[in-house]
Amino acid sequence: MLKQLNDWYQHHFADPNLSVLFLLLLGAFAVFYFLGGILTPLFVALVLAYLLDWPINYLMRLKFNRTLSTLIVMAVFLSLAFFAFLGILPTVFRQGVAFIRDLPVMFNQVQEYILTLPILYPDLIDPATFTLLVENLRTYILDTGGFLLSHSLASLLDVAALLVYCILVPLMMLFMLKDKNKLITSFVQFLPRDRKLADQVWVEMNGQIMNYIRGKIIEILIVGIGTYFTFFFMELRYSALLAVLVGLSVLIPYIGAAVVTVPIAIVAFFQWGSSPEFFYLMVAYAIIQALDGNVIVPVLFSEAVNLHPVVIIVSVLIFGGLWGFWGVFFAIPLATLVKAVLNAWPNTQAKIENAEEDKLG
Numbered sequence: 001m002l003k004q005l006n007d008w009y010q011h012h013f014a015d016p017n018l019s020v021l022f023l024l025l026l027g028a029f030a031v032f033y034f035l036g037g038i039l040t041p042l043f044v045a046l047v048l049a050y051l052l053d054w055p056i057n058y059l060m061r062l063k064f065n066r067t068l069s070t071l072i073v074m075a076v077f078l079s080l081a082f083f084a085f086l087g088i089l090p091t092v093f094r095q096g097v098a099f100i101r102d103l104p105v106m107f108n109q110v111q112e113y114i115l116t117l118p119i120l121y122p123d124l125i126d127p128a129t130f131t132l133l134v135e136n137l138r139t140y141i142l143d144t145g146g147f148l149l150s151h152s153l154a155s156l157l158d159v160a161a162l163l164v165y166c167i168l169v170p171l172m173m174l175f176m177l178k179d180k181n182k183l184i185t186s187f188v189q190f191l192p193r194d195r196k197l198a199d200q201v202w203v204e205m206n207g208q209i210m211n212y213i214r215g216k217i218i219e220i221l222i223v224g225i226g227t228y229f230t231f232f233f234m235e236l237r238y239s240a241l242l243a244v245l246v247g248l249s250v251l252i253p254y255i256g257a258a259v260v261t262v263p264i265a266i267v268a269f270f271q272w273g274s275s276p277e278f279f280y281l282m283v284a285y286a287i288i289q290a291l292d293g294n295v296i297v298p299v300l301f302s303e304a305v306n307l308h309p310v311v312i313i314v315s316v317l318i319f320g321g322l323w324g325f326w327g328v329f330f331a332i333p334l335a336t337l338v339k340a341v342l343n344a345w346p347n348t349q350a351k352i353e354n355a356e357e358d359k360l361g
Helices: 002-013 016-035 040-061 066-115 127-157 159-178 180-188 196-233 239-249 255-272 276-300 309-329 331-360
Strands: none
Touching: 016 196, 016 309, 040 066, 040 159, 040 196, 066 159, 066 239, 066 255, 159 180, 196 239, 196 276, 196 331, 239 255, 255 276, 309 331
């Protein structure tokens, strides 16, 4: 038994580069798992720094130095964020409060319609079982709505933490972007020397993470803005709130689009009933989702779409369960990382075996 374990270890970890890669991945996993909540401002700053590094590099190609490029990009970003915060957030919050307040009325209307189904189709639906199911669903939705409202209000009361985040995140972004090369050099000094394989994986993943974050932000903006104008043109209530939900739903592949369909359908049915307008809106929403899945995603994530949908969903469930929001946000890059490591592992072992054969030859 011990000999088999030793043979397995020698086969998979004989190369120091493999051992270093494994230890680095294990260390990163431990940091995210145990310190994820504490380091949330750092993660936010890293994501936004990745996003802004692209325009900074563009300005540097125009002969601006990095410090000036960073100041220009940060000034533009903070100005846009400030106006977006003042222009969008109050409207979304008001519509969110109104939506939760009207939720019992909306559900009662939907419930009345659903309860007519056993009368129309008595052979297919048992009235008693169906009524019990609807009541349980109603209680769950109302309890969830009340929890979300109270949780949102409690979060807004924590103004001190919000102000600290608003100060810390931009400051960390500024220093990360301005002193990017210095920080990377300082960090690399603490890494082991035998990290050739880790460097190869990092170079590949660094580009993919940058493209993924930039693409995901662009996708959120395109889907959110397109949805808002569609809902606004069709005069759907809570159009800003629902558009924000649809835009953010792209963070969770497949699952997000399915979940956000429920409030859209409830609001549309509450407003129009089973009239043609209801079906027109659901068709328009289906077209938006189809364009997102078949046009926007392939264009923005040409490499990521090589992953099978089942792999993406499983990645969302696993990494989301481990690291919450950040696990969901980076589910596709993390799945790609696992794939890249698995592909590199046997290739490296084959190189070792070939080198040993050359020595014997």
